[in-house]
Amino acid sequence: MSAREDVLGRIRQALGPDRTAPAEVARDYRHSDGRPAGDPGLLDLLVDRVEDYRASVLRCGPGEVAGTVAAALDQGMGAGWAPGDVVVAPGLPEEWRPPGSDVDDDRPPVQLADRSAAVTAVAVAIAETGTLVLDGSPACGRRALSLLPDCLVCVVRTDQVVGSVPEALARLDPLRPLTMVSGPSATSDIELQRVEGVHGPRTLMVVLVA
């Protein structure tokens, strides 16, 4: 008998021939924050929660994205960065890109480790937990892009900001490779005290576009 049949057979034996139908699962928890995506209260909550992880948020109007991204890069890397050190997701809108930045292509992913910063969009943001979700779409880029450069700038549109985890998951495609980002990489492995910055980007900047 194959291991597959064996394990499935064991499960059937363990549950017995007269197993009862599983009880209906009561989902009495909150399915929504109650506020619509992009509600001003949600934006404030997102900013508060993201900053709690020691990431920084810059807010701007729709016409000021490129300038604000540049300001975020100044803040994240210190002034004097070279545009060629910044790599952006291939589907990032042209008008959001710092002039002269490098666009990610199908180079071997490890080459992205040579770049200092990456700029991507997000698929959805969760206010209550301060979480940004990247879904591997052209605007968010492949997973290595938001991982290897040491400074990550994520541009969030207000209509992408939802209140709760259930609302966010309902908007996402589970067949895409998803990365949920809540602050810069961190560890609590030494005396259970949080330290920001381990293997992932040590600096996370969020640009929130009204």
Add this chain to the structure above:
Amino acid sequence: MTAVHLGMPALPTAPRGVGHLRGDESFPAAARSALRDGQLRANLGHATTTIRDKRARVVDELPDWAELREAGRALKAATMARLDDHLEELERQVTARGGTVHWARDANEANEIVTRLVQATGASEVVKVKSMATQEIGLNEALEAVGLDVFETDLAELIVQLGEDKPSHILVPAIHKNRAEIREIFARTIPGVDPGLTDDPRQLAMAARAHLRERFLRARVAVSGANFGIADTGTLAVVESEGNGRMCLTLPETLITVMGIEKVVPTWQDLEVFLQLLPRSSTGERMNPYTSTWAGVTPGDGPQEFHLVLLDNGRTAVLADEVGREALHCIRCSACLNVCPVYERAGGHSYGSVYPGPIGAILSPQLTGVEDNASLPYASSLCGACYDVCPVAIDIPKILVHLRAEHVEAQQRVTPEAAAFRALSTAMSRPWLWHLTQRASRLGRLIARGRPTLPNALPPPISGWTRSRDLPTPPTSTFVESWTREHGR
């Protein structure tokens, strides 16, 4: 106690001689040496206090925690009731998206499968994401036995691996080490480490980053566990903090994920419950820094070869026990460890298994058969704090008592405790004998010589009881005597 169906052989438990589910000594013996280690107790007390407070704060923040917890419990129970169906669906979906699914009856089989898959790539080293399942089966030892180099990439796992130590906590395997001890391990074992390295946690984390960076970039094969495997979409999820998981899940050409069969969840929507319960219960954060999900293989993004190994290793034996099967609901948050007064004092190593603390005390004996971990169901004061914090409401005290009963019933010979209780039962069912016994207990007052408790150094077999308990000095008169004196017959 185990529900055995007539004519069916008992389901096999995790095999001996492989993996890390059994200790070298019993819990009381191991705990006795741990209790003498003042540094260990200080480290544990400090860490568990910190995390308890953080957890309480972020749990209190959610107005619907009780409803989420109940949904989590019910989802797990419903999943177990149809575990075979969900696993078959998971297999179908992962396969449809370009992954390959393997089934492993036990630790030996899982180790063989992973070893074969790694060797087929021609790689000589493997990077690993922290995973309880691979620790349980002793995968690192199996890979090293065929000459492969294995690199643990989680900071705490790295500390344990470099220190040639054993993990002592589910979430923070190096919780028993403080910053000064970690600095000493790094200074001694990391080649080319800055000799001026201090014990500042940030500096220590940076040393780990520098040490592992090259390995991530050149790795061709990674091995991970999985927090969740979603049946209806074939999506796997890994919840982590440092980004080492993302490195392993994204950069290598081949990814091998070892997942216990109980980690399957039926639908994508179910994740909305567990992604709220898990981070708040484990690190006390609203959300952990990184959660990665993937379904099979995505062209142009991440590993182009994906293998999922589904592991039994005694889990079906646990499933067969109608009371004990709730232990399979565990989502490995470790909140029960952090609140347990026994864990806080005895430490994780005393449990002898990769699953320490209250959840370990019910999971390990069931995975191995209670005879191989007979002392663990007693490694608890049954205070119930573990049940209160469990995000999926596993009734750990109930299962502890259930396993104690199973252990006692399996005893071939009469224990002194059983003999004592039998004698007590005889006395208590005969009033004249009971009164006589009570009056005789006043002899204890002679031994006590005016002290409120009897001396600890009583002769065996009574010493078995008094070694760890204070026995109060018997009163001058019994309750019945006092009652009769004051109220008449």
